[in-house]
Every structure is written in structure tokens, then in C-alpha cells.
Amino acid sequence: MTESTEAKIWQEVASPFCGIASDDLTIKVEGNTVTVQENGDAVTKKGFETPISDTQARIQGKEVSLEQAVAYAADLLRASKQPVIAGLATDHNGARAAVALADKSRATIDHLHSTAAFRNILVLQDTGWMNTTLTEVRNRVDLLVVVGSDLEAGFPRFFERMVWNEESMFGQEIESREVVYLGKTPSGDASTSPKGKKAQVIACDDADLPEVISVLRALINGKTIQAEQVGGIAVSQLAALAERLKEAKYSVVTWSASMLDFDHAEVTVQNVCEMVKELNAETRCSGLPIGGKEGDTTANQVSAWQAGYPMRTNFSRGYPDYDPYLSDTNRMLAEDEVDTLLWVSSFNVDQTPPSSSAKTVVLGRSGMKFEQEPEVFIPIGTPGIDHEGRAFRTDSVVSVPLRKLRDSGLPSTFEVLSSIEKSL
Amino acid sequence: MLTKLTGGRVYDPAHGIDGEVRDIYIRDGRIVDAPSDGKIHEEIDLRGKVVMAGAIDMHTHIGGGKVNIARTMLPEDHAADVVARTELMRSGCGHAAPSTLTAGYRYAEMGYTAGFEPAILPANARQAHMEMHDTPIIDKGGYAMLGSDDFLLRMMTANKDQEAINNYVAWILTHTQAIGIKVVNPGGINAFKFNQRKLDLDEQNKYYGVTPRDILMRLARAVKELGIPHPLHVHGCNLGVPGNKDTTIDTITGMNGLPMHMTHIQFHSYGTEGDFKFSSGAAEIAEQINKHKNITVDVGQILFGQTVTASGDTMRQYAGSAHAHPNKYVCMDIECDAGCGVVPFKYKDQSFVNALQWMIGLETFLMVDDPWRIFLTTDHPNGAPFTSYPHLIKLLMDKSFRNDVLSTLHPEAQAATHLASLDREYSLYDIAIMTRAGAAKLVGLADRGHLGVGGAADITVYTDNPDREKMFSKPDYVFKDGTMIVKNGELINVTWGTTHVVKPEYDASIETSLKDYFDRYHTQKMGNFKISDDEIVDDGRGSLTVQPLHKGGAL
Numbered sequence: 017m018t019e020s021t022e023a024k025i026w027q028e029v030a031s032p033f034c035g036i037a038s039d040d041l042t043i044k045v046e047g048n049t050v051t052v053q054e055n056g057d058a059v060t061k062k063g064f065e066t067p068i069s070d071t072q073a074r075i076q077g078k079e080v081s082l083e084q085a086v087a088y089a090a091d092l093l094r095a096s097k098q099p100v101i102a103g104l105a106t107d108h109n110g111a112r113a114a115v116a117l118a119d120k121s122r123a124t125i126d127h128l129h130s131t132a133a134f135r136n137i138l139v140l141q142d143t144g145w146m147n148t149t150l151t152e153v154r155n156r157v158d159l160l161v162v163v164g165s166d167l168e169a170g171f172p173r174f175f176e177r178m179v180w181n182e183e184s185m186f187g188q189e190i191e192s193r194e195v196v197y198l199g200k201t202p203s204g205d206a207s208t209s210p211k212g213k214k215a216q217v218i219a220c221d222d223a224d225l226p227e228v229i230s231v232l233r234a235l236i237n238g239k240t241i242q243a244e245q246v247g248g249i250a251v252s253q254l255a256a257l258a259e260r261l262k263e264a265k266y267s268v269v270t271w272s273a274s275m276l277d278f279d280h281a282e283v284t285v286q287n288v289c290e291m292v293k294e295l296n297a298e299t300r301c302s303g304l305p306i307g308g309k310e311g312d313t314t315a316n317q318v319s320a321w322q323a324g325y326p327m328r329t330n331f332s333r334g335y336p337d338y339d340p341y342l343s344d345t346n347r348m349l350a351e352d353e354v355d356t357l358l359w360v361s362s363f364n365v366d367q368t369p370p371s372s373s374a375k376t377v378v379l380g381r382s383g384m385k386f387e388q389e390p391e392v393f394i395p396i397g398t399p400g401i402d403h404e405g406r407a408f409r410t411d412s413v414v415s416v417p418l419r420k421l422r423d424s425g426l427p428s429t430f431e432v433l434s435s436i437e438k439s440l
Numbered sequence: 441m442l443t444k445l446t447g448g449r450v451y452d453p454a455h456g457i458d459g460e461v462r463d464i465y466i467r468d469g470r471i472v473d474a475p476s477d478g479k480i481h482e483e484i485d486l487r488g489k490v491v492m493a494g495a496i497d498m499h500t501h502i503g504g505g506k507v508n509i510a511r512t513m514l515p516e517d518h519a520a521d522v523v524a525r526t527e528l529m530r531s532g533c534g535h536a537a538p539s540t541l542t543a544g545y546r547y548a549e550m551g552y553t554a555g556f557e558p559a560i561l562p563a564n565a566r567q568a569h570m571e572m573h574d575t576p577i578i579d580k581g582g583y584a585m586l587g588s589d590d591f592l593l594r595m596m597t598a599n600k601d602q603e604a605i606n607n608y609v610a611w612i613l614t615h616t617q618a619i620g621i622k623v624v625n626p627g628g629i630n631a632f633k634f635n636q637r638k639l640d641l642d643e644q645n646k647y648y649g650v651t652p653r654d655i656l657m658r659l660a661r662a663v664k665e666l667g668i669p670h671p672l673h674v675h676g677c678n679l680g681v682p683g684n685k686d687t688t689i690d691t692i693t694g695m696n697g698l699p700m701h702m703t704h705i706q707f708h709s710y711g712t713e714g715d716f717k718f719s720s721g722a723a724e725i726a727e728q729i730n731k732h733k734n735i736t737v738d739v740g741q742i743l744f745g746q747t748v749t750a751s752g753d754t755m756r757q758y759a760g761s762a763h764a765h766p767n768k769y770v771c772m773d774i775e776c777d778a779g780c781g782v783v784p785f786k787y788k789d790q791s792f793v794n795a796l797q798w799m800i801g802l803e804t805f806l807m808v809d810d811p812w813r814i815f816l817t818t819d820h821p822n823g824a825p826f827t828s829y830p831h832l833i834k835l836l837m838d839k840s841f842r843n844d845v846l847s848t849l850h851p852e853a854q855a856a857t858h859l860a861s862l863d864r865e866y867s868l869y870d871i872a873i874m875t876r877a878g879a880a881k882l883v884g885l886a887d888r889g890h891l892g893v894g895g896a897a898d899i900t901v902y903t904d905n906p907d908r909e910k911m912f913s914k915p916d917y918v919f920k921d922g923t924m925i926v927k928n929g930e931l932i933n934v935t936w937g938t939t940h941v942v943k944p945e946y947d948a949s950i951e952t953s954l955k956d957y958f959d960r961y962h963t964q965k966m967g968n969f970k971i972s973d974d975e976i977v978d979d980g981r982g983s984l985t986v987q988p989l990h991k992g993g994a995l
Contacts, residue, residue, distance in 0.1 A: 028965045028967050028968060030968055036963075039964055039965050039968045040965060108570060109978075109979065112574065116530070119525055119530055119531050120525075137512065140509070140512060140513050140768075140770065141512070141513050141514075141515060141768075142768060143767070143768045144513060144764075144768040144769045144770045144782075145770055146758075146770070146771045146772070147770070147771075147772050147773075148772065148773045148774075149563075149772065149773065149774050149775050150775075150963040151563075151775040151776050151777075151961070151962050151963045151964075152633070152773045152774070152775060152776060154961065154962075154963055155590075155776055155961055156633065177963060178963065182960075183960060183961075184961075185590055185594075185776065185960075185961045186647065265635065266633070296758065296771075299635060300632075300633065300634075300635050302772075302773060316512070317508055317567070318570075320508050320511045320512045321503075321507075321508050321511060321539060321540045321570075321571045321574060322530070322532065322539055322540060322541060322574060323531065323532060323533070323539055324511050324515075324518045324522075324532055324533030324537070324538070324539040324542075325511075325512075325515060325518065325533075326512055331525075331531060333524075334524045334525050334531060335522045335523060335524040335525065335531045335532075336518075336522065336531055336532065336533065336539075337522075338515050338518075406566060406570070406975075408567075412505065412508075412509075413505050413561075413563060413564050413567070413772070413774055413775060414563055414564070414566075414775065414963075414964055415566045415567055415570070416964065416968055417566075417968055417972075417975070430979070
């Protein structure tokens with residue numbers, strides 16, 4: 017990092033705003049104004065550049081001190097019969113404090129992206145998988161199959177960093193890499209090779225994707241398929257893809273669970289993961305779930321090591337009680353089972369709590385706007401801008417250090433939640 | 441404040457003390473001399489009790505990516521051992537893949553005051569430390585895994601000199617905050633990424649052309665030349681493969697006297713005799729260990745029941761995935777650095793193979809002569825959860841109990857072992873060597889594992905009970921850095937242990953080639969890969985303890 021007298025320039029800054037956690041950003045900070053100068057994209061620019069507006073805590077819309085807000089939030093939790101701590105868009109220490117507070121206040125924990133994350137977690141718990149991580153992809157992938165996802169919409173730099181990088185450690189001709197979209201059609205050209213080779217698209221509707229994947233898996237296993245078409249795709253086209261997967265030396269099958277937005281998508285993810293395992297009988301093939309937005313990987317990791325279970329765990333009986341259906345807090349809120357909701361959202365001002373009848377405490381990024389003013393609002397710092405932190409990447413393996421880029425005075429989620437816990 | 445522990449029977453092998461009645465004085469977390477003015481603030485009567493240093497688990501998978509995969513994937517295993525919150529303790533879960541908090545409490549309740557994570561992938565080291573930061577009471581630390589990382593293999597292919605490799609090893613130790621170097625299936629995790637399915641000691645990685653033997657020699661030499669107290673920690677080739685004893689013997693004899701620790705040796709001591717083409721190689725292996733004083737081992741004893749195997753050895757874990765119980769598993773290639781495989785497993789006493797594995801482990805314990813060179817582990821959780829240590833101690837200390845258990849196992853396995861004829865019973869002194877003095881020496885902890893003046897006051901007090909399982913399950917007292925944390929087998933205080941590391945010097949020029957490597961091939965910058973000292977301290981309850989190096993120097 018280098019410093020000049022007025023504007024500070026920070027280099028090799030890691031982004032906590034998307035799951036691939038690029039850490040090559042150059043960022044300029046003048047006072048409280050943050051600008052991404054190099055290697056930014058739509059997601060990271062919005063993430064870093066959202067200005068600070070409010071810095072004062074509020075109770076029922078009236079400005080109060082942080083201490084008053086903390087005491088009031090503690091009172092609500094103490095009186096609550098069914099508290100929920102959710103959102104959990106925070107860093108590692110924020111998640112640690114949240115799980116500790118849930119344990120003490122007998123709350124249920126959940127993350128705002130759990131519905132997507134559980135499309136993967138349920139598979140991990142039922143049959144497992146064979147997966148890879150981003151650096152392996154960058155150096156080894158020869159055939160990338162993107163299942164049901166428009167990756168660049170959520171992860172703009174995925175192709176630039178992991179597929180169309182300049183060189184592979186193993187002397188692979190980068191241009192020889194092949195990309196196949198199965199399901200969705202990409203919204204842009206990120207998947208097009210540097211010399212202009214476009215990805216092959218085998219499109220179908222989401223509703224047909226489960227059947228298409230089943231047929232592809234059957235073909236890989238040498239089963240005979242009677243039908244000639246499935247989901248509008250010629251079976252012969254899938255048979256050709258099956259052959260390419262078998263011939264590839266290091267294929268990668270990727271998906272973003274948030275984009276597989278249909279009922280019981282976990283069954284399709286499971287079919288993909290079992291297919292990957294089966295391909296490994298002869299060659300190498302790996303899965304690559306892409307997610308990790310707004311701290312969901314971090315929250316699940318921390319909860320798993322502190323409690324033994326991922327999100328959707330309820331501490332109301334004094335011990336962790338995991339139930340991905342009963343403790344889905346969207347369901348709990350919708351069915352009026354919750355009297356107090358503590359919502360943590362430190363990355364994105366648009367991620368406000370779902371409307372509900374619960375009394376709501378929001379630890380939110382400064383500038384958050386509400387349709388309905390929450391009972392308590394505490395503006396908090398953003399990890400990697402206002403305070404240091406650490407965040408897990410999509411692969412659940414690498415975590416990046418986040419820096420404090422400015423001195424805004426906004427407290428961290430860890431500080432606020434720890435204070436609430438101490439006041440209980 | 442000065443505390444006197446009066447009149448206990450002390451087992452302190454580091455000072456040759458074998459059951460002598462002694463007083464111990466504690467001040468500010470350390471063991472001190474008797475006060476010259478005789479002033480004592482607190483006295484605890486330990487007459488008739490057995491006193492040892494706090495126990496040290498030198499190989500236990502307590503933190504890091506594969507452990508957390510195991511936790512996440514096994515809700516059904518936690519369900520039988522869910523742990524409720526108390527005024528003192530956080531809630532969590534136990535058994536095969538316990539939550540970090542429960543793991544710390546349970547280690548302390550058994551009189552353990554330190555545990556070392558043996559497989560820290562450099563790319564995942566930050567997570568391993570974050571998990572250990574949430575593991576209460578015990579001290580911790582870990583061994584950084586090398587040997588399948590592309591940076592090392594590229595150096596070897598490019599014929600870099602030993603000094604360059606030493607610099608890289610020292611850089612890794614420093615920036616992953618580790619205390620030792622581990623190698624898992626040397627080069628094999630890497631070879632699996634090139635679709636090689638086995639790799640013998642002298643078989644070449646098909647891309648790099650280097651062999652496991654080359655890798656072991658380079659790394660063992662680096663560890664020795666850098667003066668790292670902990671010898672190269674080796675999970676050898678061909679784990680679990682019938683007939684692997686020959687590879688293991690070749691590995692032991694091939695080190696030319698360089699220090700090497702061979703871990704979970706039980707899994708590497710298999711022959712191919714008998715109807716099942718699976719037999720014990722323990723006698724031959726033990727003979728080689730006895731002969732080669734440069735070798736230390738831990739056993740990786742299996743005990744019967746459900747557990748989960750978690751290893752960096754993707755190649756062997758994938759091969760073993762067909763035996764997963766329940767039927768699920770995870771294998772991962774990781775960051776051009778290493779890999780991992782997590783396979784749940786149930787050891788059955790009526791399975792010939794599992795029964796023989798149990799026997800092979802015990803044969804090894806009983807046939808290796810020197811307790812300073814063999815260590816008590818189950819390779820938690822791979823052979824069994826660490827909570828089974830008191831049971832394992834009873835098997836070692838009580839021949840009639842051992843033979844009673846043996847007589848219930850698979851009959852043909854019983855016929856394939858001469859375990860029943862082994863009369864050796866471990867003494868309390870032997871146990872104190874294996875789990876305290878020897879372990880501290882092996883890991884390189886100057887101030888732990890002994891009860892001499894200046895040592896940390898990590899002390900465990902037991903009631904001498906002929907039922908050794910009962911005795912070692914529930915200490916009367918455990919002191920951690922002088923604070924009484926366990927009384928009558930119950931936790932009464934929660935403290936936070938330190939992280940033990942070594943900081944060997946290196947030539948900073950290694951960063952020129954590392955930075956280029958990270959920039960060109962990695963998805964993380966070199967600067968962000970490094971774990972700072974501040975990250976270990978974190979919210980204030982963590983701390984670093986830098987352990988002294990041995991005299992190094994070029995061989």
C-alpha cells in the first residue's frame with residue numbers, strides 16, 4: 017500500500033462483495049469517499065462506493081446514543097420468546113458474535129441467502145461432492161460447463177480471472193479452453209475467449225433443467241435413452257457433451273445456486289454432483305459451486321465450527337437444534353412465529369429485513385432506507401472499508417483479509433453484537 | 441499469588457521423576473521454586489494423588505477446512521451428542537466432529553492442555569487459525585502441509601538448491617503461523633490432479649517427474665537445516681493399502697538418519713498374507729522403528745464405532761470413498777496447494793479388517809520399545825474421536841482388559857495376531873512420557889510437558905484408580921497456566937490458550953519468485969495470503985508463543 021498526503025491509495029484490496037473475492041483492487045480514499053480505481057466491476061463499485069449518510073443510531077425513528085440503542089436491543093431480546101438473528105451479511109468476527117449472541121439469547125440464526133445456499137448444503141449432507149477451488153480452475157480447466165446460471169450477472173470477473181487468464185501453470189493453451197452453457201444463455205460476452213470464441217449454449221427452461229441433467233448423467237453412465245428430445249434439447253447434443261466430459265482431462269461443472277431458483281433445485285445440484293463423482297472413475301472432473309455473496313459462506317462456516325451446524329439452527333432449547341425447514345426464518349417470519357428480529361446487513365443498503373410483525377432491530381449499512389422504520393436502527397461499518405475483517409470466498413477454503421480503509425467511526429457488527437450480548 | 445500443590449506423586453519424565461512425592465509451587469502461571477520466605481497464599485492437598493504435566497495431543501484434526509466440512513456434513517452424528525449451554529460453557533456438539541468450543545472443553549476435562557492440528561493447508565491456514573481461536577482453554581498450533589504444492593514441485597523440477605527450498609519452507613512456516621511441516625502422500629495429492637491413482641515411493645509424478653522419496657528428502661533436510669524442532673511430519677504413501685508395510689519400511693530406512701515423524705503408522709503397517717490378503721506388518725515395522733533412532737511415530741489407533749475420516753490425502757480418500765458410512769463423501773482439489781477428502785466411516789469389531797487394524801495398532805504400541813519415540817493418538821477423528829483416549833490408555837496399561845476385549849473380536853482376526861501373547865503393560869511413567877514429556881519434546885515446546893521450575897503451570901492431577909479408563913477420564917484438578925480450570929472432573933473456568941509457532945529466518949529474496957508466482961497463477965495476492973501476528977491475537981484473547989529453534993545449519 018502507498019499513501020499520499022491527501023487521497024490515500026490502497027492496492028491489492030480484497031472485495032467482500034462477491035464470492036470470488038478478487039483481491040487486486042486499487043482503491044482511492046479521500047475523507048469518507050471511496051472510489052474503485054482499478055479492477056472494479058458493477059458489484060465491487062457499488063459495494064465500495066456507497067456513501068455514508070446516517071451515522072446515528074435510532075429508536076423508533078428518534079436519534080439516540082449507541083449505548084441506548086444497544087441496551088434497548090438487549091431488552092427486546094431478553095423479553096423475546098422466539099428471537100431470530102438473520103441477514104448475517106457480515107464478516108468472520110461479525111458472524112462469530114452473532115452465533116455467540118444467538119446461543120445466549122436462544123435465537124434462531126439464518127442468512128439472507130440461505131435459500132440458495134441450502135440448495136448446496138443439503139447435497140453436502142446427503143451425498144457429498146467432489147469439488148475444486150478457484151486457483152485450480154484458473155490453471156487446469158479444459159472444459160467448463162455452466163449449469164443453469166448466468167454467472168457474469170452475479171460474478172462479473174469470474175471468466176476474466178479464472179478462465180481467460182493469460183497463462184496456465186501447466187502450459188495449457190488458454191484459447192483451447194471450452195465453455196458450455198447448459199440451461200441459461202449468458203447475458204454478456206464474459207465467457208467469450210480472448211480471440212472471440214463464443215461459449216456453446218445448450219438452452220432450456222429452468223423447469224426442464226432437472227430432466228436435462230438427469231439425461232446427461234444417464235448418458236455419462238452409458239444408459240440408453242429412448243427419447244430424442246428432452247426439454248427442447250436434442251439428446252444427441254447431450255450425448256456429445258457427455259463424451260466431451262469423459263474425454264476432458266480436468267473438466268469443471270459450475271453453478272450458482274442462487275440462479276437455480278426453482279423448487280427442490282437441491283435435487284438437480286445432487287444429480288450434478290453425483291455425475292461429477294461418476295466421471296472421476298476414469299478421468300478428473302470437479303464441481304464448483306459459485307456463491308458466497310454477502311457473507312453467506314462466512315456465516316455458514318462460523319456456525320458450523322461453533323455449533324456444529326450451518327444456518328437455520330435454533331438455540332431455543334439451550335442447545336443447537338438444526339432444522340433447515342422449521343428454522344427457515346423466511347417461513348418463520350411469514351407465519352408470525354417471531355416476536356423479535358435482529359437483522360444484520362453490513363454490505364448492501366438494499367438488503368433490508370423482510371416485512372413482518374416482529375419487532376425489528378437492524379444493524380445496517382449507513383444509508384439504508386426502510387419502508388417501515390424498524391424499532392431500532394444501528395448504522396454499522398462495512399467490513400473491508402470501515403474496519404478490518406476476514407471473509408470466506410465461494411469455495412469455503414480461502415478467506416481474505418479485509419482492511420480498514422477509512423476512519424468513519426462506525427462501529428463493527430462484532431462490537432455492537434458483543435455489547436448486546438454483554439448487556440443480556 | 442503463590443499456590444502450593446502439596447505432596448502429590450509426581451510423574452515428570454523430562455526430569456526423570458517417576459512417582460516421587462513432591463511439592464509444586466505456582467506463581468503467575470509458571471512453576472517456581474519454593475518461596476524463600478515460606479509465604480503461601482493457597483495450598484492444595486494432593487497427598488495420594490498422581491500429578492503430571494498437562495497432556496499434549498501432538499496430532500489431532502481440530503481446525504481447518506476439512507474438519508468443518510466433516511462438521512457440516514454430519515448432522516446425524518452430532519444429534520446423539522448435542523451439548524447444552526451452561527453458565528460457563530457455550531452450547532455445541534461432540535463426538536466425531538465436535539464444535540470447536542466443545543472440543544476445547546472436553547480436552548481440558550480429560551487433562552489435556554494442548555492440541556496440534558497436523559494438516560494446515562497453507563491456502564486454508566487462515567481458517568485453521570480462526571477455528572483454533574474459537575477453541576477454548578488448550579494451547580494449539582499446527583503443521584503446514586507441503587509436498588503436493590506446485591511451488592515446491594516447480595522448484596524441485598527446476599533443480600533449485602537446498603537453500604532456496606529452505607527459504608521457502610521457512611517462509612511458509614512464518615506466514616502460515618505454523619510450528620512444523622507436514623507432508624501427506626508426498627506428491628500424491630498433486631498427482632491425483634493429473635489423474636494418477638497411486639504413487640509409490642519411487643514412482644514419478646507424471647507432470648513433474650519427481651518422486652515421493654525426492655520430496656521427503658528435500659523437506660526433511662530443510663526442516664533439519666532450519667533447526668525446526670519438530671521433525672518432518674510424514675503421512676506416507678499408500679495409506680490403507682494392503683502390503684503398504686514394504687513402502688513404510690523403505691521410507692524409514694531411506695531417510696539416511698534424517699529426523700522423521702511417521703504419523704498414524706497403523707494405517708501404513710499392512711501385509712498381504714492370509715485368506716483375506718490382509719495381515720499385520722506391525723512386528724516388522726516396530727523392529728525398524730526400534731533400529732532407526734531418527735524415527736518417531738504416532739499410532740493412529742482405531743477404536744470401534746462411527747467416526748469420520750478427514751485427510752489431505754485426496755488420492756487415498758477417493759479410493760476409500762466406496763466404504764463411506766453413511767454413504768457420502770467429499771473430495772476437493774485445493775488451490776494448486778493440496779487437497780482434502782472427508783469420508784465418514786464405521787469401524788466394526790466383527791469385520792476382519794477393522795478388528796485386525798485394532799490389533800495392529802496395539803501391537804505397534806507394545807512392540808516399539810522406546811516410549812519417547814511413540815505417541816498416543818487415534819489420529820482424531822480418523823481412527824476414533826479423541827474422547828476415547830482414556831479407553832486406549834486402559835488397553836495399554838491393563839493386559840487382562842486388553843485380552844478380554846480381544847477375545848470378543850472377529851475370530852479369524854484373533855487367529856492372525858499374537859497380541860494376546862504380548863505381556864507389556866504401560867506404566868504411569870510411560871504414559872507421562874508419551875502424552876507429556878515426549879510429546880512436548882517432539883513438537884518443540886520448551887516450556888510445556890514438564891513440571892520443572894520455569895515451565896508453564898499446565899498440570900493435571902488424578903486419583904490413582906486401577907481402572908485406568910476411569911482415572912484418565914476425570915482428573916481431580918487441571919491447571920492451565922496456573923489457573924484451576926477443572927475440579928473433580930468438572931470445568932470451573934474457561935481460559936484461552938496460546939498458539940505455538942516457530943519463526944525461522946529466511947532470505948527475503950524468496951518473495952521475488954513467490955510474488956511472481958502468486959501474480960501469474962494464483963487467485964489471491966501474496967500479501968493477502970500471509971497471516972499476520974495481529975490475526976492470531978485477533979479480538980484480544982489470542983496470543984502467539986514463539987518456540988526456540990534448534991541449532992540448524994547446512995548438512
